[in-house]
Amino acid sequence: MQPSRAATRAGRPRDSQIDVALLDATLAVLDESGYGRLTLEEVARRAGTTKPAIYRRWPTRQHLVLAALARRLGEVTVPDTGCTMCDLNEGISVFVAAFRRMPPDVLGPLLADCATRDELRADFMTMLFDPPRAAVERMLTSAIARGDLREDVELDLTLDLLGSLVHYRVLFGHAPISDAEIERAVETLLRGIATDYPRLLEHSREQSGDSATHQLHT
Amino acid sequence: MQPSRAATRAGRPRDSQIDVALLDATLAVLDESGYGRLTLEEVARRAGTTKPAIYRRWPTRQHLVLAALARRLGEVTVPDTGCTMCDLNEGISVFVAAFRRMPPDVLGPLLADCATRDELRADFMTMLFDPPRAAVERMLTSAIARGDLREDVELDLTLDLLGSLVHYRVLFGHAPISDAEIERAVETLLRGIATDYPRLLEHSREQSGDSATHQLHT
DNA sequence: ATAACATTACGTGTCGTAACGTAATTTATA
DNA sequence: TATAAATTACGTTACGACACGTAATGTTAT
Known part of the structure; x- marks a missing residue:
């Protein structure tokens, strides 16, 4: 129950460009391969980053895809x-x-x-x-x-x-x-x-x- | 286009008891674990047989589950x-x-x-x-x-x-x-x-x- | 001091398949 | 008719492939 302090955490901040790059890459892979053939490594590769960067943001693949689709909706x-x-x-x-x-x-x-x-x-x-x-x-x-x-x-x-x-x-x-x-x-x-x-x-x-x-x- | 000859293939015939055992085991696993957690080895284990026996009968897991559900329907x-x-x-x-x-x-x-x-x-x-x-x-x-x-x-x-x-x-x-x-x-x-x-x-x-x-x- | 970053690697689980020897049944031959 | 050969299913075991989720490490930015 911390105030607004929690918004600015210590340490290096997230790179928001990576956020959008991952979401865009997810949509691209979904369009091409569908949900079944989507692999996180492929998403990360297209976004110019790697798997751990994904897991820092979304706990599961489902959450990632949900976020990507909501963005498009x-x-x-x-x-x-x-x-x-x-x-x-x-x-x-x-x-x-x-x-x-x-x-x-x-x-x-x-x-x-x-x-x-x-x-x-x-x-x-x-x-x-x-x-x-x-x-x-x-x-x-x-x-x-x-x-x-x-x-x-x-x-x-x-x-x-x-x-x-x-x-x-x-x-x-x-x-x-x-x-x-x-x-x-x-x-x-x-x-x-x-x-x-x-x-x-x-x-x-x-x-x-x-x-x-x-x-x-x- | 062979006549009814093709019905009786040469060699050892399929054991139809294994067919029903596999379908029943599939339904049992589906009831317990759902489709997502169904593994073919578990199905085979419950049916008292092994994976190759499944693949001799159905080309994919989907076909197996379809056959099992149709049987129940x-x-x-x-x-x-x-x-x-x-x-x-x-x-x-x-x-x-x-x-x-x-x-x-x-x-x-x-x-x-x-x-x-x-x-x-x-x-x-x-x-x-x-x-x-x-x-x-x-x-x-x-x-x-x-x-x-x-x-x-x-x-x-x-x-x-x-x-x-x-x-x-x-x-x-x-x-x-x-x-x-x-x-x-x-x-x-x-x-x-x-x-x-x-x-x-x-x-x-x-x-x-x-x-x-x-x-x-x- | 803290945390995101890239990189690399690992253990895990399940897949689909490929061996292998054995058992059962049909087909061909003696 | 009897016997051998061919064929196919059976259980067992093992393998390579793949993606998962996570961990370790050193670097960079606040």
Whole structure:
């Protein structure tokens, strides 16, 4: 419980250039080789340093990769236009876009590798999954406040229905989820949880002005 | 392209008792240690044999574990009572039950380990994921034929919406999916894809005779 | 005095495979 | 039909390869 003194430890300070060099090298190796073939020596070699420098910063390979991916994920923003259907379509795109920034053959193996240790699994969720999920949750809450969705909608279940579809396509099928499929899924779900689906549909048409959208089902 | 001659190869035949001993030992080790800590020597030791006996039968550890899990999965049956809502609730339970038979900390790592090689990924899907999915697909097809679901329902998308929820809960959250959540999800989806949701709900009540079911939303 | 740095090296564990002699079964030959 | 040859699985043992995580050492920066 030391004050801010702990921030400036004695001795030679860390070289922050090595931090970013290691994270960048990790991302490069992940892109090329995937998580399974990532070796710490290769990461260190590309960063122009060596293994001990890695272990000084992150206790395990999982922590290193988590930090690298979180760096790439960046911040997640969320639309709030007042048009529930538009927002949800956009919101799912937030999910999809977030995972498109992740190299394939990385997320699944990393999660699997983190699943055994509870603390690591929590870190994985906090750093990679919760941000986009929380963004969609904010959209749903706004929609409920507007009266667009039934008040007894179960937030967690709806979030899982939306998010799990994306995760499923990312982790299981290599089939990328298309924008059309996102719209279909949102339409189906909205029929189930909206107070007045036709009104939302109409509102969406006015808002977007794009007459080609949302006309598949009437 | 030899006839049935190839079935009976020359030389000493495989000892089928070793086959089952190895598969059982694999399941035992998976239950205790999970996929990550499974070593082939431990499997061989418990089966009363040695590593080469494994490699004579399965080319990789992944194939061995796939065969062991498929053995436990067994056959997947499907209800067809004519009550769409009942069948779907039952059908999702098929998914859930199938995965309940799988030890935790196994499916995710195994999938991750199979994800890099396309042939292995296909085997994983064929042996573990497609059977329950196909069962639910048959139910949906029946429901469409009965006129309970809209004809333009996208089968694959609906299947993914149903199945991905289960996968999500199994692989990501360690929270087991409850029967109540299954019912909620089915209700939400049916509102979106049914031709006449109130009629399905009424039919379900008559069929089940259980007045406590499906009364959460009216 | 302290701690990060680069370098080097070590012990460990598991992998996948390769020997080797033995046992069991099919195929060819006497 | 009997016997030999060929073939393949079996257990045992051992090996090289690889990456892990850590430790030791001397140097450099605070």
